[in-house]
Amino acid sequence: MAKVTGLEGVVAGETDIGLVDGEKGYLVYRGYWAKELAVSKSYEEVAYLLWNRRLPEAEELVLLKQEMAAARTIPEYLKQMIDLLPPSIPMMLVLQSAVAALGDKDNATWPPTLKQAIRLTSVLPTIIAYRYRKVNNLPEVEPLAELGHAANYLYMLTGSIPEEAHVQALSAYQILCMEHGMNASTFASRVVLSTESDICAAVCGAIGAMKGPLHGGAPSEVISMLEEIGTMDRAEPWIRKVLENRGKIMGFGHRIYKTKDPRAEALMIATEAMIGKDPSFDLAIHVEHTAIRLLEEYKPGRRLFTNVEFYAAAILKALQLDPDIFTPTFTAGRIVGWTSHILEQAESNRIFRPQSVYTGPMPETEAETV
Incomplete structure (x- = not known):
């Protein structure tokens, strides 16, 4: 029997939420191309689609x-709890603690409800912004009801009404973060929920998985690369040197997608309005074009295209977001997918109980009949 580790290739369930096909470059949400939704719909519209199976x-x-x-709005008791956490506590652990603290009698019911999903999705950006401003000794910024989901998040982080181009870019990014099949964090949420635990506990499990660098690692390495390159005239010699030394160009290629990453394609369209307005973003676009050309020269036929990490880095850097909140910002997008899977799991629940192969020693004597 072939050894299978990490459940790779093992089907763990059926879903009608999303499809990821790396060979064909497909990412589908409920029968719609995700890349088209990202450039034509708002965050709220796509959230409704994932939760309700229709636009x-x-x-x-x-x-x-x-x-x-x-x-x-964050409850006052939750603010007090967050205030007591030392600044050294990572944001992802703060989120995990805060979501757990939201699991009161209204949010700890079985089965989970759409209202609970909406509540967690809505409050998560406020928790991130509140904690971020607190540890940076900035005054709290209350949410504005008249702003959309993405715009309000930027407003609470910065204290200023964001530019429309920035809102569109962040909204597209978070839409494309929403769902990506049975990934580690989504699977974790379904495993927890399958025990008939509550939605807050299931989301806490997902956040714990997202915190790991093998899953929710922020695009900080791409930003480090862009900062090291520094200027457009340095891009080609820098990339050539890395490739000649058999190094890796960060933000290109993907473990799943063997063709163009559809999320990167969508973000390229969603960020067109930012071109020419931000030097760091213009540098990223120049590096992208240069790297694709040189990768084909040095590694012909390898099909190494820009991935979502590259565009995420370019967007988040242009928005001047602190690297410490990159993964939390990704999380604030993915929670719609998590809660959609949680609700789907509850519809026909069966506890996850996989088998394992024992590889340890056996007792030296035969078992006695009792």
Whole structure:
């Protein structure tokens, strides 16, 4: 029997939420191309789609936006708890603690509800912004109900109404973060929920998985590369030197996608309005074009294209977000996918109980009959 580690290639369940096909470069949300949704729909519209299996009517979208805006506020007890956590505690552990603390009698029910999913999705960006500003000795910025989900997140982080181009870029990025099949964090959420635990506990499990650098690692290595390159005229000699020394160009190629990463394609379109307005973003675009050309020269036929990490780095750097909140920002997008899977798991639940192969020693004597 062939040894299988990490459950690679093992089917753990069925879902109608999303499809990831790396060979063909497909990413589908509920029958729609994710890359098209990212450039044509708002965060709230795509969240509605994942939660409800269809896009919202105009009135339904208005109601969802109102419900999400009303659910953004952090309870006072939660602020006090966050304030007591030392600044050295990583943001992802703060999120895990805060979500656990939200698991009161209204949020610890079985089965989980859509209202609970909306509440957690809405409040997570507020928790991130509150903690970020607190540890940086900045005054709290209360959420604005009139702003959309992505715009309000940027507003709470910076204290200023964001530019529309920045809102569009962040919204597209977080839409493309929402769902990506049975990845480690999504699987973790479904395993926890399958025990008939509550939605907060399941999301805490997902956050714990996302915190690991093998899964939720932020695109900080791409940013380090861009900062080391520094200027457009240094891009080609820097990349050539790395390739000649058999080094890796960060942000190119993907473990799953063997063709163009559809998320990167969408972000390229969503960020067109930022070109020419931010030197760091313009540098990233120049590095992308140069790297693709040189990768084909040095590694012909390898199909190494820009991945979502590269564009995420370019966007988050242009938005001047602190690297410490890159993974939390990714998490604030992915929670829609997590909660969609949690709700789907509850619809026909069966506890996950995989088998293992014992490789330890056996007792020297035969078992006695008792």
